[in-house]
Amino acid sequence: MSHATNIILSLLFLFGISCSKKIESVFNSRKLKNTQLTNAIIKDTLVVDSQYIKDSDSLSLQYLGCGGFYIKYKSESVLIDPYFTYHPLLSVPFKKLTSNKNDIEYGLEDVFSSTKPSSILISHSHYDHLFDTPYIVNHYFKDIKIYGSTSTKNILSTVVDTSNVIDVSQKFASESNHLNADDQWIYVNDKMRILFIQSGHGPHFRLLFTFHFHKGQGHKIKGYTNPSLESKANKWKEGDTYSFLIDFIDKDPNTGHIIINERLFIQSSPSYPSLGYPPKEILDERKVDTAIIGGASFNYIKGEEYPYKIIKYLDAKTLVICHWEDFFRPYQEQPKRFVRLTNFKKLFYELQKEHQFYLLNIKGQYKIL
Ligand SMILES: [Zn+2]
Known part of the structure; x- marks a missing residue:
């Protein structure tokens, strides 16, 4: 990216700074004032209705910020897109x-x-x-398996043991091509299986033009040979984007059939229908218990179908909105503010007409029986 482009982008981002909104100012805005969302904020979890929050060890969902989650079901747990490091807005380009x-x-x-x-x-x-996955793997979870795209594997190849990185590009499902969906499940172990689903990634914002950063396939990053070293954000190219179904499972001891205890769906980036949608046959077998949907930049998907259409399609028991906070502010700062250039008043106004939803704070937890 040229220097001039960087300057233009930064000016546009400066414009965006003024749009980072406080939680209260959104929920107490005139648009949301007379909806069920007023007074929705409680302690660490922002909820429409707290009836589902129960103290239990069965399923626990902890929001880590951006698309990041720590999800635990009994003795099994998984990390999704773990990213924590604060990088100020103007330092990124x-x-x-x-x-x-x-x-x-x-x-x-x-x-x-x-x-x-x-x-x-x-x-x-x-x-x-x-970005933080190499550091996390090398310092805390050496033997952990990492599942992602070819780009993910390429980028990680200079800093983590690639025998632990599984390229899912031959193993994903899609809404329109799912004849072998049964073969496309990845059995992480006998307690958890994952279905990667081909998804999309909308633009980051639109002013006169559409801005979609760091597209294309990722490659090895020159000189990035250990996860404590520096690298530029534009080297972390998007590659293919996936949503996932995560099943926490058991095997019936008599029949050997898979028993699905909990089914979660995660799509952290906005996309055009039907990218990211799980095959219908799979949902017919078992509905999604918890759907996690990314909010950031939702309004730059033309046609205003995202995320309402996928939420309707999934018809999950519980809906959680992620990627909502302004991650260009310090990670440890509280209270959080909404990510700029995304119209959350509109999103929440539309959602509350038909759904209850959760907005977990950073490290806020949601547990169910
Ligand atoms: Zn992205």
């Missing part, structure tokens, strides 16, 4: 980035004292989804 130990250890605090995750799932290779 100009400066090289490095992982920050304090932010990572703050973010993973509860993970360290809980079940060690068996795997990390990566939705796409942008820095706000992948």
Whole structure:
């Protein structure tokens, strides 16, 4: 990217700074004032209705920021897109980035004292989804399996043991091509299986033009030979983007059939229908219990179908909105503010007409029986 482009982008981003909104100002806005969302904020979890939050060890969902989650079901757990390091807005296009130990250890605090995750799932290779994974793997979870795109594997290849990185590009399902969906499940172990689903990634914002950063396939990053070293954000190219179904399973001891205890769906980046949709046959067998949907930049998908159409299609029991906070502010700062250039008032106004949903704070937890 040229220097001039960087300057233009930065000016546009400066414009965006003024749009980072407080949680209260959104929920108490005139648009949302007379909806069921008023007074929705409670302690660490922002909810429409708290009836589902129960203190239990069966399923626990902890939001880590951006598309990041720590999900635990009984003795099995998984990390999704773990990214913690604070990089100020204007440093991202100009400066090289490095992982920050304090932010990572703050973010993973509860993970360290809980079940060690068996795997990390990566939705796409942008820095706000992948950047801290090498540091996390090398410092805390050496033998963990990482599942992601070819780009993810390429980018990680200079800094982690590639025998632990599984390229899912031959193993994904899609809404329109799912004849062999049964073969496309990845059995991480006998307690968890994952279905990677071909998805898309909308633009980051639109002013006169559409801005979609760091597209294309990711490659090895020159000179990036250990995860404590610096690299530029534009080297972390998007690659293919996936949504996932995660099934926590058991095997029937008599028949050998798979029993699905909990089914989660995650799509952290906006996309055009029907990219990212799980095959209908799979949902016919078992509905999604918890659907996690990314909010950032939702309004730049033309046609205003995202995320309402996929939410309707999934018809999950519980809906969680992620990628909502302004990650260009310090990771450990509270209270959080909404990510700029995304119209959350509109999103929440539309959603509350038909759905209850959760907005977990950073490290906020949601547990069900
Ligand atoms: Zn992205």
